[in-house]
Amino acid sequence: MDSGSPPSARPGMTTRARVGQSLLQLVVNIIVLGSIYALIACGYVLIYRVSRVLNLAHGELMMLGAYLVLATASLFNGHPAIALAAAALLSLLAGALVYVFLMRKMTGEMVLAAILTTVALGILIRGVLILIWSAQQQYPAQALGVTNPSFSLFGGARISFWSAVLVATTIAVYGTLLGFLRFGRWGMRMRAAGQNPLLAAQRGINLHGVYALAWCLSTLTGAFAGILMALDSGLTTSMPVIGLKAFPAALVGGLDSLAGALAGALIVAGAEVLLIYYVDPLLSDVVPFLVLLAMLVVRPWGLFGTREELDRV
Amino acid sequence: MFRPPPRASGYLHIGYGEDLALVQTRTERASLAVFAILLAVFPFVASPFELDLACQVFIASIGALSLMLLTGHAGQISLGHAGLIAAGAFTTGILAREINAPFWITLPASALTGIVLGFIFGLPSLRLRGLYLAVSTLALHFIVIYLGGEYETKRGFSTGIVVDPPRFAGMKLTDGRAWYFVLLAAAVVSLLICVNLLRSRSGRAWQALHVRETVAEALGISVARYKLLAFVISSGMTSVAGCLFAYYRGFVSIEAFDLFLSIQYVAMIIVGGMGSLLGALLGAAFITVFPYLIEALLRLLPNVQKLAGEIFAVNYAAFGVVMILFLIFEPLGLVGIWHRVQNYFLLWPFRYKPLTGARK
Numbered sequence: 001m002d003s004g005s006p007p008s009a010r011p012g013m014t015t016r017a018r019v020g021q022s023l024l025q026l027v028v029n030i031i032v033l034g035s036i037y038a039l040i041a042c043g044y045v046l047i048y049r050v051s052r053v054l055n056l057a058h059g060e061l062m063m064l065g066a067y068l069v070l071a072t073a074s075l076f077n078g079h080p081a082i083a084l085a086a087a088a089l090l091s092l093l094a095g096a097l098v099y100v101f102l103m104r105k106m107t108g109e110m111v112l113a114a115i116l117t118t119v120a121l122g123i124l125i126r127g128v129l130i131l132i133w134s135a136q137q138q139y140p141a142q143a144l145g146v147t148n149p150s151f152s153l154f155g156g157a158r159i160s161f162w163s164a165v166l167v168a169t170t171i172a173v174y175g176t177l178l179g180f181l182r183f184g185r186w187g188m189r190m191r192a193a194g195q196n197p198l199l200a201a202q203r204g205i206n207l208h209g210v211y212a213l214a215w216c217l218s219t220l221t222g223a224f225a226g227i228l229m230a231l232d233s234g235l236t237t238s239m240p241v242i243g244l245k246a247f248p249a250a251l252v253g254g255l256d257s258l259a260g261a262l263a264g265a266l267i268v269a270g271a272e273v274l275l276i277y278y279v280d281p282l283l284s285d286v287v288p289f290l291v292l293l294a295m296l297v298v299r300p301w302g303l304f305g306t307r308e309e310l311d312r313v
Numbered sequence: 314m315f316r317p318p319p320r321a322s323g324y325l326h327i328g329y330g331e332d333l334a335l336v337q338t339r340t341e342r343a344s345l346a347v348f349a350i351l352l353a354v355f356p357f358v359a360s361p362f363e364l365d366l367a368c369q370v371f372i373a374s375i376g377a378l379s380l381m382l383l384t385g386h387a388g389q390i391s392l393g394h395a396g397l398i399a400a401g402a403f404t405t406g407i408l409a410r411e412i413n414a415p416f417w418i419t420l421p422a423s424a425l426t427g428i429v430l431g432f433i434f435g436l437p438s439l440r441l442r443g444l445y446l447a448v449s450t451l452a453l454h455f456i457v458i459y460l461g462g463e464y465e466t467k468r469g470f471s472t473g474i475v476v477d478p479p480r481f482a483g484m485k486l487t488d489g490r491a492w493y494f495v496l497l498a499a500a501v502v503s504l505l506i507c508v509n510l511l512r513s514r515s516g517r518a519w520q521a522l523h524v525r526e527t528v529a530e531a532l533g534i535s536v537a538r539y540k541l542l543a544f545v546i547s548s549g550m551t552s553v554a555g556c557l558f559a560y561y562r563g564f565v566s567i568e569a570f571d572l573f574l575s576i577q578y579v580a581m582i583i584v585g586g587m588g589s590l591l592g593a594l595l596g597a598a599f600i601t602v603f604p605y606l607i608e609a610l611l612r613l614l615p616n617v618q619k620l621a622g623e624i625f626a627v628n629y630a631a632f633g634v635v636m637i638l639f640l641i642f643e644p645l646g647l648v649g650i651w652h653r654v655q656n657y658f659l660l661w662p663f664r665y666k667p668l669t670g671a672r673k
Contacts, residue, residue: 102641106641112443113640115444116636120636123630127632127633285455290456296452300440
C-alpha cells in the first residue's frame with residue numbers, strides 16, 4: 001500500500017503567518033489568506049451552484065494554471081504581461097475541455113460518481129504535471145523576470161507585492177462575478193440552470209453551454225489564485241492542499257452563495273491565522289476542517305446558503 | 314447495484330441447512346477447492362516479492378470489504394477510510410512502543426479505537442447525506458491524521474514509529490510465508506463476517522436504508538441504529554486492517570495514510586464493482602497490483618532511464634486514467650465484466666441477455 005505521494009512541503013502561507021508580530025500584521029495576514037481562500041472558493045461555488053457537482057480537482061486545476069505560467073514564460077520571453085494573459089486564457093480553455101470531454105458524460109450520474117471523477121481527474125493532472133515539470137520547487141516569478149518587493153504598511157505591518165495584487169484581484173473577481181450573475185444575460189441563465197435545470201432547459205437555455213461556462217470561469221478564477229500564489233512564494237506540487245483547505249470556506253459560507261464564500265473565507269482564514277499564532281503552528285492543516293465540522297453540526301447548508309434538501313445520494 | 318444474473322435452473326432445497334449453506338453446488342465446491350489449493354501452494358512457489366504483494370492484497374482486501382459494507386451496501390459515502398486505517402496502525406504502534414503491549418492486546422485495542430471512531434464518523438450521517446457526509450468524513454480524516462502527526466512530533470518519532478514483530482508463543486512472526494497464512498486467514502475471516510452480516514437482519518436493513526431511508530423507517534428499521542452499526546462495524550474491521558498493516562510493515566508513519574490512500578480504497582470498490590463483496594476483493598487485488606504492473610510495463614519500454622525517477626508520477630497519472638475509464642465506461646466494475654463473461658457461457662449458444670427483472 002505504497003501511497004507514493006510527492007514530498008509534501010508546508011504551504012508558504014503558514015511560515016509567513018508565524019513570523020507576524022504585531023496585531024496589525026495578523027490582520028494583514030488574515031486578509032491575504034482570506035483573499036486566497038475566497039478566490040479559490042468561488043470556483044467551488046460557481047460549479048456547485050450551477051451543476052450541483054463538487055469539483056475536488058479544483059486544487060489541481062489551480063496548480064495547472066500556475067504551471068502553465070512556466071510554459072508561457074519561456075514562450076513569451078521578456079513579456080510577463082503577455083505570458084500571464086496567455087496562461088489565464090489556456091486555463092480557461094482547460095476548464096472547457098474538462099467539461100466537454102469528461103464532466104459532460106457524468107451529468108445525471110450519481111453524486112458520488114461525479115465527485116470521484118473529479119478526484120480521478122485531479123490525480124491525473126497532478127501526475128502529468130510532475131511528469132513534465134518534476135516535483136521540485138519552481139519559481140515562476142524568476143521565469144517571468146518579475147520581482148516581489150515587500151511594502152511597509154502603516155503600523156509596521158508588511159505585505160508583499162503579489163499578495164497585494166492577489167487581494168485586489170479577489171475584490172475585482174468577486175465584483176465582476178456578482179455583477180455578472182445579477183445583471184448579465186449568461187449570468188441569469190446560470191442562476192436559472194442552478195435553480196431548476198429542467199425548467200431552464202424548457203425555456204431554451206443551453207444547459208451544456210451554461211455548465212461549460214461555469215467550468216471555464218471556475219478554472220479561470222482558480223488559475224488566478226494559483227498563479228498569484230506561485231508568483232508570491234514559489235510553486236510545488238503540494239499546492240492542491242491549499243485548494244482543498246479552501247473548500248471549507250465555500251461550505252461555511254454556503255455552497256451555493258458567492259457572497260457567502262467571501263464571508264466563509266474570512267472566517268476560516270481568521271480562525272487559521274489566530275490559532276496558528278496563539279496555539280500551535282501544526283494546526284494549520286486541520287483548522288479549516290475543524291471549522292467545517294463545526295459548521296456541519298450547526299448549519300450544514302452554510303451561513304448564506306439556501307436550505308436545500310440535503311438528500312442527494 | 315448489480316445483481317448476478319439468474320442461474321440456468323433453480324436448486325431444490327429440502328432443509329434449512331442446505332438453504333443456508335454458503336457453497337451450494339458441486340461446481341462451486343470443486344472450484345472453491347481448486348482455489349483453496351492454489352492459495353495454499355502459492356507461497357511455496359512464489360518469489361519473496363510476489364509473496365509480499367499477496368500479503369498487501371490481503372490487507373487491502375480487509376479494508377476494501379469493510380468499505381464495501383459501508384458504501385456499497387449501507388450506502389454511506391466515506392472519504393476518510395485512510396484515517397481509520399491510520400487510527401488502527403497508530404493504536405498498535407503507540408501501545409507497542411509505550412507499554413510494550415503484545416499483539417493480543419493491541420489487536421482488540423485497535424478494533425476498539427476503530428469502533429469508537431466509527432461511532433464518531435457515523436454521527437454526522439444521522440443528519441447529513443451524500444456530498445455533505447462525504448465532506449464530513451474527509452474532515453475527520455484530516456483530524457485523525459493531525460492527531461497522529463502531533464503524537465509523532467511531540468514524542469520525537471518524527472520519522473515514524475518502529476513496531477516489533479508480534480510474538481506467538483515465544484516465536485517471532487517474521488517469515489514471509491507465515492505472514493502470508495496469517496493475513497490470508499484474517500482476510501477469509503473478514504470475508505465470512507461480511508457475507509454473514511449481509512445475509513442476516515443487519516444486511517437486509519442496510520440494503521433497505523440504502524435504497525430509500527423513509528421506506529426503511531416505515532418498515533420498522535431503526536435507521537439511526539443501523540447507520541451507526543454500519544459505520545461501527547466497518548471502522549472496526551478497517552482498524553484491524555491498520556493493526557495488521559503496522560505489524561506487517563514493522564513501521565508506522567503518518568505519511569503512509571494520506572488522502573490518496575482513502576481515494577485508493579474508494580477506487581477499489583468502484584473498480585471492483587459497487588455492491589458486491591467479490592468486487593471488493595477483485596478491486597483490492599487490482600489497485601494493489603496496479604502500480605507494480607505499470608512499473609513492469611515501463612521496464613519493457615526503451616529509454617526507461619529517463620522515467621525511472623518519475624515512476625510515481627506515471628503511477629499517479631495511470632491511476633487517474635483507469636479510475637476515469639471505469640467510472641465512465643464500466644460503472645459496474647470488474648464484477649460486471651465477470652458476470653458478463655459468465656452470462657456468455659451460461660447462455661451459449663444464445664447471445665441475448667436473460668429477461669431483466671426475472672429474479673429481482
